[in-house]
Amino acid sequence: xxxxxxxxxxxxxxxxxxxxxxxxxxxxxxxxxxxxxxxxxxxxxxxxxxxxxxxxxxxxxxxxxxxxxxxxxxxxxxxxxxxxxxxxxxxxxxxxxxxxxxxxxxxxxxxxxxxxxxxxxxxxxxxxxxxxxxxxxxxxxxxxxxxxxxxxxxxxxxxxxxxxxxxxxxxxxxxxxxxxxxxxxxxxxxxxxxxxxxxxxxxxxxxxxxxxxxxxxxxxxxxxxxxxxxxxxxxxxxxxxxxxxxxxxxxxxxxxxxxxxxxxxxxxxxxxxxxxxxxxxxxxxxxxxxxxxxxxxxxxxxxxxxxxxxxxxxxxxxxxxxxxxxxxxxxxxxxxxxxxxxxxxxxxxxxxxxxxxxxxxxxxxxxxxxxxxxxxxxxxxxxxxxxxxxxxxxxxxxxxxxxxxxxxxxxxxxxxxxxxxxxxxxxxxxxxxxxxxxxxxxxxxxxxxxxxxxxxxxxxxxxxxxxxxxxxxxxxxxxxxxxxxxxxxxxxxxxxxxxxxxxxxxxxxxxxxxxxxxxxxxxxxxxxxxxxxxxxxxxxxxxxxxxxxxxxxxxxxxxxxxxxxxxxxxxxxxxxxxxxxxxxxxxxxxxxxxxxxxxxxxxxxxxxxxxxxxxxxxxxxxxxxxxxxxxxxxxxxxxxxxxxxxxxxxxxxxxxxxxxxxxxxxxxxxxxxxxxxxxxxxxxxxxxxxxxxxxxxxx
Amino acid sequence: xxxxxxxxxxxxxxxxxxxxxxxxxxxxxxxxxxxxxxxxxxxxxxxxxxxxxxxxxxxxxxxxxxxxxxxxxxxxxxxxxxxxxxxxxxxxxxxxxxx
Numbered sequence: 001x002x003x004x005x006x007x008x009x010x011x012x013x014x015x016x017x018x019x020x021x022x023x024x025x026x027x028x029x030x031x032x033x034x035x036x037x038x039x040x041x042x043x044x045x046x047x048x049x050x051x052x053x054x055x056x057x058x059x060x061x062x063x064x065x066x067x068x069x070x071x072x073x074x075x076x077x078x079x080x081x082x083x084x085x086x087x088x089x090x091x092x093x094x095x096x097x098x099x100x101x102x103x104x105x106x107x108x109x110x111x112x113x114x115x116x117x118x119x120x121x122x123x124x125x126x127x128x129x130x131x132x133x134x135x136x137x138x139x140x141x142x143x144x145x146x147x148x149x150x151x152x153x154x155x156x157x158x159x160x161x162x163x164x165x166x167x168x169x170x171x172x173x174x175x176x177x178x179x180x181x182x183x184x185x186x187x188x189x190x191x192x193x194x195x196x197x198x199x200x201x202x203x204x205x206x207x208x209x210x211x212x213x214x215x216x217x218x219x220x221x222x223x224x225x226x227x228x229x230x231x232x233x234x235x236x237x238x239x240x241x242x243x244x245x246x247x248x249x250x251x252x253x254x255x256x257x258x259x260x261x262x263x264x265x266x267x268x269x270x271x272x273x274x275x276x277x278x279x280x281x282x283x284x285x286x287x288x289x290x291x292x293x294x295x296x297x298x299x300x301x302x303x304x305x306x307x308x309x310x311x312x313x314x315x316x317x318x319x320x321x322x323x324x325x326x327x328x329x330x331x332x333x334x335x336x337x338x339x340x341x342x343x344x345x346x347x348x349x350x351x352x353x354x355x356x357x358x359x360x361x362x363x364x365x366x367x368x369x370x371x372x373x374x375x376x377x378x379x380x381x382x383x384x385x386x387x388x389x390x391x392x393x394x395x396x397x398x399x400x401x402x403x404x405x406x407x408x409x410x411x412x413x414x415x416x417x418x419x420x421x422x423x424x425x426x427x428x429x430x431x432x433x434x435x436x437x438x439x440x441x442x443x444x445x446x447x448x449x450x451x452x453x454x455x456x457x458x459x460x461x462x463x464x465x466x467x468x469x470x471x472x473x474x475x476x477x478x479x480x481x482x483x484x485x486x487x488x489x490x491x492x493x494x495x496x497x498x499x500x501x502x503x504x505x506x507x508x509x510x511x512x513x514x515x516x517x518x519x520x521x522x523x524x525x526x527x528x529x530x531x532x533x534x535x536x537x538x539x540x541x542x543x544x545x546x547x548x549x550x551x552x553x554x555x556x557x558x559x560x561x562x563x564x565x566x567x568x569x570x571x572x573x574x575x576x577x578x579x580x581x582x583x584x585x586x587x588x589x590x591x592x593x594x595x596x597x598x599x600x601x602x603x604x605x606x607x608x609x610x611x612x613x614x615x616x617x618x619x620x621x622x623x624x625x626x627x628x629x630x631x632x633x634x635x636x637x638x639x640x641x642x643x644x645x646x647x648x649x650x651x652x653x654x655x656x657x658x659x660x661x662x663x664x665x666x667x668x669x670x671x672x673x674x675x676x677x678x679x680x681x682x683x684x685x686x687x688x689x690x691x692x693x694x695x696x697x698x699x
Numbered sequence: 700x701x702x703x704x705x706x707x708x709x710x711x712x713x714x715x716x717x718x719x720x721x722x723x724x725x726x727x728x729x730x731x732x733x734x735x736x737x738x739x740x741x742x743x744x745x746x747x748x749x750x751x752x753x754x755x756x757x758x759x760x761x762x763x764x765x766x767x768x769x770x771x772x773x774x775x776x777x778x779x780x781x782x783x784x785x786x787x788x789x790x791x792x793x794x795x796x797x798x
Contacts, residue, residue, distance in 0.1 A: 004745030014742055017734035024730035028723035035720050036772065039713065039780070043772040044765075048727075051762050058755070089747040 005084035008069040015062040022055040057091075060135055064094045067128050071101035075108070092139070099143035102128055106151045115162045122159070126189045133193050141193050142202025149207040152190055153214035156222035157269060159183040165272025175271035175281070176288040184226050191227020198234040198249050205240025212252035213242070217260045218268055218357075220253060221294035230304030245397070251311035254298040258317050258324075261295075261338055266357040268292045268340060273353025277342070277370060286372050289355060293374055295337040300380040302387070307398065309387035313408055314401030314459075322412040325381060326427075330361025334414060337376045342369025382430020385409055389438040393586055395467035403459035403470040406438050410474060411457055413481050416488035416540070425488040432489065439486060439496065442472055443503070443529075444522075444589045446482075449474040450532045451525030464519060465582040484536045493537055494550035498557025498619075500530045503589055505623025508684065509631035510588070514667030515578045517585050526589075551615050555606045558622045559645055609648030620684045621656070622646050633664060634677075702788035705796055706781065713780040717773035724766045731759050 029052045033045045069085045072078050078086040088094050102125050109121035132140045145152060156179060163180055165171035179187065194211070197203055214220035224230075230250060239246040260266050268289055277285055290296070302308040312318060320329075328334040340355040341364055357374065358364055364371060389409065391402035413435070414426050425432050439446060448471075455475040461468035474482070487493040504526045510516075511523060537550070580588065609618050625646050628634045640652035660678035675683075700708075738752050 002745060002747055004743045004748045006743040006748075007741070010737060010742040014734070014737040017730075017737050021727075021730040021734050024726050028726050031723040032720050032769070035716050036776070039716070039776045041772055041776050043768070047761050047765050051727075051758070054758070084744065089745065089751070 002089065003078070003086040004089045005080055005082070005086050006065060006069050007083065008066065008073045008085055011062065011069050012066040015059065015066040018055070018059040018062045022059040025052040025055050056135075060131065061091050061094065063128075063131065064091075064098045065089070067124075068094060068098040068101055071098070071105050075101065075104060077101075095137065095140045096143055098128070099140050100147055102144055103147035103151070106148050106155075110151050110154060110158045115164060118158075119162050122155075122186060126186050129193050130189050133189070133196060136196075138197070138200045138202055141197040142200070145194055145197045145202070146204050146207045149203075149210035150214070152194060152223065153211045153220040154216060155190055155219065156183070156187055157216050157219040159186060160269045163272065171272045175277070176284050178268070178270055178288065178292050179222065187222050187226040191223035191225075192232075194223055195228050195232045198237075199232060201234065201238070203234075203237065203249070205238050205243060208237045208249050208252065209240070209242050212249060212256050214256075216267070217253065217257050218266050218292070218294050221257065221297045224250065224253070224301045225297040230301030230308065231306075233301065233305055233308070235305060235307035245311075247311040247315065248305065248308045250298065250302050250305050250308035251315065254302055254308065254312045255315060255317050257294055257298055258321055261357060261359045264356055264358055264362070266294060266338075267354045268357060269354045271353060282370070285370065289340045289372050290374065293337065293376060294357075295374075296377040296380050299376055299384040303380060303383035304387075306387040306390060309384050310389070310391050310398060310401040310405050313385070313388035313405030314403070318405055318408040319411065322408040324360055325376065326409065326412045326431075327414050328360065332360040333373065335375055336360040336373055338374045339364060340372040340374055341365075342371070378428035379430045382428055382432075382434045385431060386434035386437050389434070389441055393441065393469065393590060394583075395461065395469045399470045400459070400461070402441075403472050406442055407457060407459045407472050407474075409435070409438060410478055410482050413478075413485055415481050416485050426485060432485075432492070435482065435486060436492060436496070439482065440499070441590070443499070444525075444585060445472045446474070446479065447500075447503075447522070447525035447529040447589070448520060449476075449479050450528035451521065462582065467582075469582050479532065480536060483532050484539070487533060487536045487540055490547065490550035491553040493533065493540075494553025494555075495557045497530060497533050497537075497550075498554040500526055500533065501554070501619060501623045502558055502626060503623075504530065504684075505625075505627030506588060506630060507627070508624060508680070509627030509629075509633060510580075511668050512628070512633055512664060512666050512680075513578075513631050515580060516668065517580050517589075518582070520585075522585075522589065552606065555609065555615065555618055555622075556603070558619065558626075559605045559609075559647070605645075605647045605649070608650070609652075612650060612653040613648060616685070618648055620681060622648060624681055624684050628664070628677075634659070634662065700796055702791075702796055706784040706788060709784050710777060710781050713777045717776055720773055721769060724769045728763060728766050731763060735759070 025048075029045075029048045032048060036043050036045060065087055068087050072085045072087065080086060088097055105121055106125055109118045109125070112118035112121065129144070132144075151158075160179055160183070163174075163177070163183065165174045165177075198208075211220050211223075224233075233248065233250050235248050236246050237243055237249055237252075243252060257266070270285075270288060270292075302312055313322065323329060324337060325335060328336070338357040338359055341358050342355055355372070388405040389402045391398035393399055393402075416426050427435070453476050454473065455477070456473060457475040457478050459470060459472045462471050486496060504523065507522050507526055516522075606618075609622075613621065625634070629636045629641060629646070637651065637655055640647050640649055640655060646652065660676065660681070662677040663674040664677055664680055666673045666675065735756070738755055740749065740752075742748075
């Protein structure tokens with residue numbers, strides 16, 4: 001397409017006039033159209049609606065031409081002898097040229113020694129960027145970020161350095177300010193545009209690398225802090241050098257953040273650098289640094305993105321990162337993500353305009369200034385860990401990341417902590433929730449690890465299953481630590497035991513129908529896992545009364561537990577169909593529905609049950625009968641079976657008394673072997689009495 | 700209220716609405732008028748720009764033509780409201796006025 005010579009000033013006026021026209025049409029056309037129509041006027045207002053529709057495009061194109069002409073005038077590009085600038089005219093070419101010119105303008109602004117001019121230029125780019133974001137102009141956004149990525153990554157530190165801090169009094173008052181309100185708004189726009197270009201797949205591998213490998217990763221992370229939530233960023237990138245698996249930009253940034261932490265390459269700028277901080281500044285200083293902790297920023301965004309979380313924790317740095325975030329490095333205090341150390345590497349703390357983030361376990365120069373311990377936001381960390389193991393189970397790459405993430409997390413847990421002889425959960429509730437969810441997502445793997453004691457911990461694709469789904473195995477010490485941590489909260493302990501017992505009931509129902517799990521002894525494995533909980537529970541010294549909480553939680557869990565889909569497993573047919581595939585196993589034994597707790601119904605059911613039975617009886621009868629009902633071996637009676645749940649009331653007691661002699665066939669054995677319902681109950685009691693915890697027997 | 704007052708009330712409401720329509724039309728006309736002098740060969744040189752200006756001018760002439768015809772359309776609306784109301788009054792002469 002040809003070029004047009006434009007007068008930059010007049011074309012800018014034309015753009016403003018067209019924007020005014022666009023706004024006038026938007027404000028007035030509906031009044032005319034609706035009013036005339038309400039009176040049944042025959043006047044044809046179609047052309048007005050057309051005008052309202054075309055005006056935004058005209059205005060936006062003209063603004064792009066004006067912006068391009070102005071930029072080219074500044075950059076001495078395509079200027080003819082009459083003061084006109086030759087620019088392309090058609091929308092596509094103008095957009096591409098404008099994006100290039102804006103990228104160049106950003107580079108020029110960052111290099112500009114005049115702070116006022118530099119800030120004005122950045123604000124003008126922000127305005128143009130905002131227009132293109134509003135117009136969802138993916139071509140422009142992609143073109144801009146692919147060219148400006150290094151400068152965009154550097155923007156936060158540039159803005160910080162451009163802030164003068166004002167006069168002496170203002171500078172003193174701004175001594176905790178990293179980025180002004182105005183800077184934050186600029187970064188919000190640039191972050192929003194970057195996320196949009198990222199999510200649309202417009203970023204080249206080079207642009208991704210320029211952001212993720214930014215020389216100042218703190219600066220790059222501020223685009224995430226002030227940008228949109230992690231869910232608005234891409235879940236993966238084009239594969240390229242340095243990113244052979246095509247993991248997300250957020251994951252790459254987090255990985256590089258960790259690498260930069262190890263080399264002491266993260267610097268948090270603070271204030272205009274007017275002098276040393278005093279003792280009176282300590283608290284505010286600590287808060288200001290914590291608010292700029294790039295780990296908290298990235299963990300929050302990764303957790304919101306989910307894919308980024310599992311790519312990080314299942315990636316090459318997942319293990320060391322988990323060790324740092326959940327345990328401790330090189331004997332340092334636990335769960336630190338670093339120390340903020342005042343002053344630069346060579347200034348011995350004389351210039352307080354930035355704090356270096358030193359990794360845990362590294363000794364600090366005694367001549368440094370103030371030192372602040374940094375612990376990442378625990379809620380963000382909990383959400384991040386929860387997301388890291390949340391990829392759907394199966395054979396996919398995502399499933400592999402999450403499986404490795406689960407192993408990395410569990411392998412780096414500290415045991416529950418002891419306080420005056422009482423054991424308590426060692427982590428924030430958000431992290432405990434992540435651990436509980438991880439346990440439930442990998443329940444069959446946990447059972448297998450308990451039933452087949454080994455010292456090997458890892459995540460591998462199962463080669464004997466179709467598609468090679470990912471599974472994890474835990475060494476006994478790792479499993480014990482996890483179970484102990486989960487059991488340190490008596491409610492959680494009871495809840496998880498209830499789920500495992502319910503699964504055992506399901507397993508018994510399937511076994512009696514002759515259905516087995518491929519290559520596995522699921523009953524023994526579940527019993528071993530149940531046993532491990534009892535073993536670790538016995539080791540815990542709960543405070544008075546919490547034992548009862550655990551009992552209540554287990555019964556609540558058992559009663560509330562309903563597995564409506566279990567009945568869909570094929571149980572009739574030739575022998576081959578009675579072996580569960582991996583997918584069927586996961587459907588039956590994996591990712592249980594978490595029951596609702598503390599409902600009046602469950603509490604009433606427990607109260608009724610305790611009038612009829614002991615807790616020991618209830619803990620065995622409920623899963624046994626639930627499993628037999630699920631498999632249609634015994635018909636449920638609506639007097640004691642409601643909403644898919646066994647209610648151990650008086651009617652149940654009467655039913656049990658009348659039916660305990662009921663013969664139940666075990667189809668898993670050759671021939672027609674029957675046993676009475678009461679015998680299966682007695683067997684289950686023995687089963688649950690934990691003769692199967694091989695780990696306990698050996699230790 | 701008698702039929703006469705009712706007719707005047709309806710006409711007055713229509714006149715108010717039509718004056719709003721006219722104000723809206725004038726606002727658009729003004730904005731077009733401000734843009735037009737800037738969209739000329741004094742702002743740019745080149746066949747593509749000239750073609751774009753031709754298209755823009757052509758289109759907005761039709762918009763202005765419509766807007767120019769609005770006073771007549773507005774008057775027709777007011778007149779029709781009056782004649783409709785008067786027809787109603789004749790049809791229901793002697794009957795109570797609807798409230």
